[in-house]
Amino acid sequence: MKAKYNVGIIGATGMVGQRFITLLADHPWYDIKALAASPRSAGKAYKDAVGKKWCMKGDIPENVADMTVMNAQDDVEKIAAMVDFVFCAVDMKKDDIKALEYAYAKAECPVVSNNSAHRHTPDVPMIIPEINPQHLDIIPSQRRRLGTKRGFVAVKSNCSLQSYLPAMAVINRKYPIGRALVTTYQAISGAGKTFETWPEMQDNLIPYIGGEENKSEVEPNKILGHIENGEIVPSSELEIECQTYRVPVSDGHTAAIFFSFKDGIEKPSVDEIQDMWRKYEGEPQKLGLPHAPKQFIYVYTEENEPDMPQIKTAREIDGGMAISCGRLRKSVQYDYKMVSMSHNTLRGAAGGAVLLAELLTAKGYMD
Numbered sequence: 001m002k003a004k005y006n007v008g009i010i011g012a013t014g015m016v017g018q019r020f021i022t023l024l025a026d027h028p029w030y031d032i033k034a035l036a037a038s039p040r041s042a043g044k045a046y047k048d049a050v051g052k053k054w055c056m057k058g059d060i061p062e063n064v065a066d067m068t069v070m071n072a073q074d075d076v077e078k079i080a081a082m083v084d085f086v087f088c089a090v091d092m093k094k095d096d097i098k099a100l101e102y103a104y105a106k107a108e109c110p111v112v113s114n115n116s117a118h119r120h121t122p123d124v125p126m127i128i129p130e131i132n133p134q135h136l137d138i139i140p141s142q143r144r145r146l147g148t149k150r151g152f153v154a155v156k157s158n159c160s161l162q163s164y165l166p167a168m169a170v171i172n173r174k175y176p177i178g179r180a181l182v183t184t185y186q187a188i189s190g191a192g193k194t195f196e197t198w199p200e201m202q203d204n205l206i207p208y209i210g211g212e213e214n215k216s217e218v219e220p221n222k223i224l225g226h227i228e229n230g231e232i233v234p235s236s237e238l239e240i241e242c243q244t245y246r247v248p249v250s251d252g253h254t255a256a257i258f259f260s261f262k263d264g265i266e267k268p269s270v271d272e273i274q275d276m277w278r279k280y281e282g283e284p285q286k287l288g289l290p291h292a293p294k295q296f297i298y299v300y301t302e303e304n305e306p307d308m309p310q311i312k313t314a315r316e317i318d319g320g321m322a323i324s325c326g327r328l329r330k331s332v333q334y335d336y337k338m339v340s341m342s343h344n345t346l347r348g349a350a351g352g353a354v355l356l357a358e359l360l361t362a363k364g365y366m367d
């Protein structure tokens, strides 16, 4: 590992891009050297390009405020020559994002992406660092296909998944889950909005988020899948049915989950499940990565804290990188029911991508 890596942020002016700026401003391993966005922002100082759209707590960090924003599509080669890798979070058509991310990868600049465009490309790893770090082993196959030495694309999953899949995946390692019914209650920042830019969400609930139900049902199986012949083969073991709601919450996605184990599985007790959650350590914890939460899954018990996890406290745990679970109890129609939540723009978006980059760096993929 090098002492420091130079990084770029593609989509730096957006909601997720701004989170990257705040998370990377004082990062022990990374220095921000390039910022890029659309032609609307290119050529402007970052503080002028982002202007009133800045929605993070605190001011724009000094080390980026006067940096000139580059053109994400026209300046690929220039940016690739300035940095060791880029983070990417852009609002563009899916095919354009695919092409953009491949352009950086082919310019030998690894891409850590928040976008959904490549989530189902079979040799692009979709990683929750604590759950499926072994999928990074697919990168040499992807590099062969792209004809690159360093360049590749790695993605994180949809933000809503990270409110419930980690808790289920930890149980699933020992006690395979067969089916689950999931309802997600998703914050407005997941749509890139605040209450100022989306006042209609005050005192409101929208029972529809385009495309999210399908993502929540399909993406978990890629994360629980295995590598075979240079591709990630999705698992066919777990069936999830999902409904998604947009709720009047600024940050933090919550999920209500009913689940049953596969037939013939001896069922664990509530205590055993909670113990597995408390004791679980993934690669980020073992490697001591800078953004790894000390405790990945934070547990509230039904006896002591039946009204938890609540958004306002739980989303702050360990810098917004922990997952919180509560209300685990027996169900009438399924084996168990529970509630879990995570911060959607930290663990679910920029923070999850920074943790993925740290894992890639620690494993030597950024050298």
Ligand SMILES: NC(=O)c1ccc[n+]([C@@H]2O[C@H](COP(=O)([O-])OP(=O)(O)OC[C@H]3O[C@@H](n4cnc5c(N)ncnc54)[C@H](OP(=O)(O)O)[C@@H]3O)[C@@H](O)[C@H]2O)c1
Binding pocket: 010, 011, 012, 013, 014, 015, 016, 017, 036, 037, 038, 039, 040, 041, 042, 072, 073, 089, 090, 091, 092, 114, 115, 116, 158, 159, 189, 190, 191, 192, 344, 345, 348, 349
């Ligand atoms: N918000 C979340 O919680 C969340 C969570 C997970 C994943 N994501 C994903 O992350 C991505 C960004 O989301 P967001 O909420 O940050 O969106 P956003 O606030 O609308 O920001 C979009 C960014 O994309 C840039 N952009 C737009 N058109 C472009 C073009 N033609 N070329 C280059 N850059 C262009 C914008 O630059 P200008 O300012 O110059 O227009 C801006 O920097 C999306 O793919 C989204 O699905 C978001």
